[in-house]
Amino acid sequence: MADVAAPLRRWSYGSVSDKIADIVLARPTHWLWFAAFGAASLGTVAFVGAIGWLFVRGIGIWGVNIPTAWGFAIANFVWWIGIGHAGTFISAILLLLRQRWRTSINRFAEAMTLFAAGIAGIFPILHLGRPWFFYWLVPYPNVMELWPQWRSALVWDIFAISTYLIVSLLFWYVGLVPDLATLRDRAASRAKRIVYGLLALGWRGEARHWARFETVYLLLAGLATPLVVSVHSVVSLDFAIDIVPGYHSTVFPPYFVAGALFSGFAMVLTLAIPLRHFFRLHDFITDRHLENAAKVLLACGWVVAYGYFIETFTAFYSGDEFEIAMVKDRLLGFYGPVYWTVLACNVIAPQILWWRPARRSAWALFAVSLVVNLGMWLERVMIVVQSMHHDFLPSAWGNFIPTVWDWITFFGSIGFFAFLFLLFVRALPTISIFEMRELVMEEKKP
């Protein structure tokens, strides 16, 4: 395969540093950025507003009920946390696998991870009947002498999510420090120099520092690798440890992790393509990058498809009347259309990526990535809601109909994500500068 870093031969240490740093420091902001930022801000306001109303009135403003006591909140949580996974996958696993093409996309992918995981973390709290007591899920000595109930998958979640957030943050920040030093030394205004200076912790690139830096960076990657697998496995246990058909399934952990990478890579593409377009980063994020991402997308798509298949198969194979009834309802019941849309988005649509030109066309990829994002969200909704609405006792069956507040909260969260990402693009280097310098050096080697 042709070297993804080939175009870098045109670049030097200095020019590459300036190019990327100037996106933050110098380059006049594109009007489209302001347009997007305005829209995102509106979304954020809606998000905050919906949360405020939720706290005033209570969970009742959503469509949840008995039997379907979980609705969009949990689906959104699973979806967002899944999106996060691609970032860690790219920066950690691909690093261990010495995939050089990761270098130019890991930084913003990690940022995406942080924002996605952060937003995901909000939903379980919103979803509580009494959110102001969320801290009871955390162990701390208290006058009630009570502790969290360690057998609950929700407690596992708390630990998994917070660990994931903190480790991702550390990984991301450690990687940023040398680049912050660059920004500190190149910033024109004093204010910027101070801010970046503080964040850079006085980094000066001493050889021993670099040595320790590289060790810890590698070890963090090593830790993040099992972590990223564990997080969505734990999330899947929220469902898998239940006894309700549609939740109670051993295939969930791998199936959820694959789904996470699937949606994650879709989101990476959704972000990378406009990014490289507006900031002219074609030499760093090459078509090869997009193509590789597309291949991962295709692969994950197949794992997910396998998940769908095996779920249905085991239901009938098990001969369990409740499992079979659940699957029949999933295919043909009230939520049937959702299931078929999911198949169309997550199984059919990605197949176009077998075709090389599609993999190399930015706009085709962009379209596919959007479709997959939608499909994966619908899948989460389907798992959370459809499994519940027809469980054991027909007398208790009922439907979940989302209310306007469900929708505002969901779209608001997307707005908030865009809001954070747009700020990041303007405040920090979207591509790891020091690692690009490394690549430049390697390219210069005879």
Place this chain on the structure above:
Amino acid sequence: MSVYGIMAEFTGAEQLLAAARSARAAGYGDIEAYSPFPIEGLAEATGFRRNWVAAIVLAGGLAGGIGGYFMQWYSAALSYPINSGGKPPHSWPEFIPVTFELTVLVAAIAGVAGMLALNGLPRLYHPVFNVREFDLASRNRFFLCLRHADAEAAREFLGGLSPLGVWDVPA
């Protein structure tokens, strides 16, 4: 005035590496090399021996894992044993996820904290920043600094390595 050390500026990683090696060969004990990106072997060339980071990460991991499991066992089986779903107070299989997560968490935090501590960071004030050209150290220039050496000889020596320039680093 007292000097922190004598510093020379180079254009490439190779020169810096070579310079460091020869400086060591010339018997300079206290060498510092600055580069805009990590360079294979440079640290060793400046006399870097032991890298404790890995050990710290391991220790953190063990502490997190053992501590995590103990916390669960203590609270669920000892402090307030409560019948939850008919499962025994010490139902170890369900204690594993949290144990794992805490292993990773503490290991990671220990690793980063350890790295910063060993590097003496954060350190916002450092003499090398006094050198005007040093701001390129984070862009495209490579610096070698000889410390606790006879200033005259050091200038002499560094000058011989065809640097862009040689400066005194005021303390």
Place this chain on the structure above:
Amino acid sequence: MPPVTLTRRNFLKLGAAAAALASGACSRPREPIVPYAHQPEGELPGVPRFYATAACFVGAAEGMLVESNTGRPTKVEGNTAHPGSLGATSVHGQASVLGLWDPERSKAPRRRGLPATRGALERDIADALARFRDSGGEGLRLLVRDASSPTLLRQLDRLVKRFPRVRVHRWDPLHRDRGREGARLAFGRPLEPLYRLEEAGAILSLDSRFLDDHPYRLNYARQFARARTPRDGQMCRLYALESAPSLVGAMADHRFAMSVPAIEGWLSGKNATYDTIFKDLRQNRGVILAGEALSPQAHALVHRLNAQLGAPVSYIEPPREETQPLADLVEAMRKGAVGLLVILEGNPAYDAPLDLDFGAALAQVPLSVHLSLYEDETSARCTWHVPSTHFMEHWSDARAFDGTAAIVQPLIAPLYDGVSPHELLLLLTGEGKGGYDLVRETWRDTDWDGALRTGVIQDSAFPASPVTPRVSPGSIPSQQQGWQVRFVADEALLDGRFANNAWLQELPRADSKLTWDNAALLSPASAKELGVANGDLVDIAIGERRLRAPAWVTPAQADASVTLPLGYGRSRAGAIGNGVGFDANPLRTRAEPWNAGGARVTKAPGRHEFATTQNHARMEGRDLARHVDLTHMDSFRKERPRNSLYPGWPYDGYRWAMSIDLNACIGCNACTIACQAENNIPTVGKDQVIAGREMHWIRVDRYYEDHRTLFQPVPCMHCENAPCEYVCPVEASVHDSEGLNVQVYNRCVGTRFCSQNCPYKVRRFNFFDHTPKDESLKAQMNPEVTVRMRGVMEKCTYCVQRITRARIEAEKQGRRISDGEVITACQAACPTNAIMFGDLSDEKSEINRAKRSPLQYDLLAELNTRPRTSYAARIVNRNPELKDG
């Protein structure tokens, strides 16, 4: 550039910021302790007291013990000594306590809608009476709803003595005149049949609703349940011919949905089914019960048939009452011959037969006084509205269906400026007494204290008179054919008197599981024929009278006939009852009070949204509400509990458990509403029921299977391997050492994970804040049970507060809780003793006996949740010679 340096001012700023952060704190508001100024005799704060009293809901008294907490009536229990209760309560008995505290009760007298004083009322009446004095009461009329109170009868006698020409009329929309008329035809006197169902080997119910709204329903239910318990392979068999869905039909072994004319036709015409059934009745000491919808002649015929069968029935003779029908009154009113009309309770302007047009006639009366709990449709048309006291606020007396009298004693001083019927009558009889003296005087020569203590007056039942029916009752008049319209009292609101009672409005109706609505009930075939589905509107027309109503399809309904529950479409019931459902009275006439033929039913444009608590009626082949044939009981299969990876949890103290006998359960909902009253369960309103957020802790599931309706009460199963518990992250849902699955409200954060993982879906969540805001409603709350806030999960607790009370008492005396000492609210209310509760660790306990029954099974046993609540399968006793039905 100059470096950043720290100045003193910057540093002070930081300090200020820190201080600002440090401020702000919170604490619970301090409550006062308010002692009595004058300590009532024997009152013990914190210990509830029970007072025996009685109330009439369906024409005869239901005895009850009312729980009072520091002077607040909070809960109704049955009275074992009272034949109209036998320890059980009806849904109406349970809900009546909410009626007492209803903040919308009328609070003060009104004259032509304007607030007025009782003095003014007395003056008005006095003036009117002055005019009557010489005319001997000509033009003075009384209208009463039911005259079963001996004291009331006594007062009426006095009144007649004072004003010889006074006329007393009676109108009860749920009257049973046709039955009486039938008895008169058969015996020459209006006797009442008193069936001994317990002794019956077979029962044929001809549209009789003896479990639904019969004055003796609780007693009959108990007898029926006893007759249905198999003894050496034998048990009572029930045939039901019915024109409207009823509990009787749901319990029947052979059920035929037939319109009223069809039933009467069947009764006279001979056919195969008839012969087979009568053969069975003859052989097994059968008895026939006839419903009010049947013609008097049919009733008379049934009396004769019973005599021929030697059926277990005796006849009692109620005291002859000197009341005239409503029609005469209305006629007099029209002629302007009524000078003063006093209406004691009832709401004729709403529920009088349409062809009488009572409302218009009322306008002709110069002075009319209406006594009622609410300022209702009739009050609005009367000169005077006088607030009536609730039966828990006044002295009176009442007779059970068998005649047994009971004293109605107040538990609390009148909350508002109201008077009892007796006290209002005093204004006419001109005696200077109080309600207490009157009642006391009526029972001058009885053991008064004993009567108050036991709740019954010994040996006051009507004597049974040995009678034989005449030979020819006359032939049954042929009725209008074509579509039939059947009127029934709504099982919850009855004639509408409970329209403003939220508990009853939200009570899922036994067959339809509808709440907050009545519906035009159609059979599947008829619905298909008309092309309507649930919620579609239909036009119903009888001659010129027409009505538009939303349809509800139920297999329990007869073809080509529509059932219309009464009691809805109230316009002045109160904020809760106004505009709920449709009013069926506009189709109801004097001649055809229960069933009208020759109707036209057509589909109408538009839809109506119903709120039902059960969206799916079939079991989908799952083994949930199980039943077995009497002849194949040994073939009943049981799931064995499976093994678990973990060792079982040891239980070395009490082990509480419940057993629900599906063979006894008649689906009357008493348990649901008793639980609601006991456990401070809120009502959520129609929109929330539609959203699927009703709060009942014990629901009665209803399934249709081939021709059968199956009821299955579902409370929390208190599983030993509770799936809800291990998913709760904060230990809010946990097990206690006696095996209760307890929900700790104050620890619950509302993740709803427990409900997600509950296979029985018995958990209820406070999606909004449902705590009572009104002081009056707060007063009804049970002080022994936490009132749950928004965002908290709740569910059946096995009435842990009752267990705790019993444990504390037992521990004080250093003994174990004895069997039967703890009775849950649902168990206490159940008319058929279908619910059994007790301690498994006590080998000799009733619950252990129940659990040993071969028909015991766990719901969803294959999940190995090890429920403490289990079921006994229903037993079906079909007649092998009868294929259909």
Place this chain on the structure above:
Amino acid sequence: MAQLFDPPAILGIKLFLIAITLAIAAVWVTFYKALPAHSGLLSPQQPIPFSHKHHVGDDGIDCRYCHWSVEKSSFAGIPSAQVCLTCHSQLFSDAPILEPLRESARTGVPIRWVRVHDLPDFVFFDHGIHLAKGVGCVECHGRVDRMPRIERVASLEMQWCLGCHRDPAPHLRRPQDVFDMASQPPRDASVRAQLASRLLSEQRLTDCSTCHR
């Protein structure tokens, strides 16, 4: 390049960080102090300056004379105005401080005492059973006979309740001692064991459903 931060600036930054830490600590402490268990209002002003010290300590009136339902009910019972007046119609019958009392008896409007021992509404405490099992008044209410104005000596927090429910033995008195302010739990281990033997299992005593319903 010149130094971006000079030593004094760095000192400032450090001080700022310390200030933040202190601020957070301060917030936490104030909040903790505000918790009902620690709030200052342990001994509030009462409508009548009633002295338990005088009535119990000096006059030696038995607890049950006023708190008559303490053994029979969950609620200890607060004396009605009449009960007070049984004595105070003779003694200090015209003392101005007792005017609220006389007024209450006259008008039937009860006196509103300030609640000192206030449990949350979701906690169900029963005086009767505690006495029956040998938990003396002093155990929770302290030496009331030495309190001129009633005050709360226990935090009434869950951990405080649990302390006793987990290990009751050291807190149990002989039945005849429960109302005796001066009495002490028996030293003798065998007596203690005998008293403790009348209790239910620790498991039962620490079940959630024992206090919460």
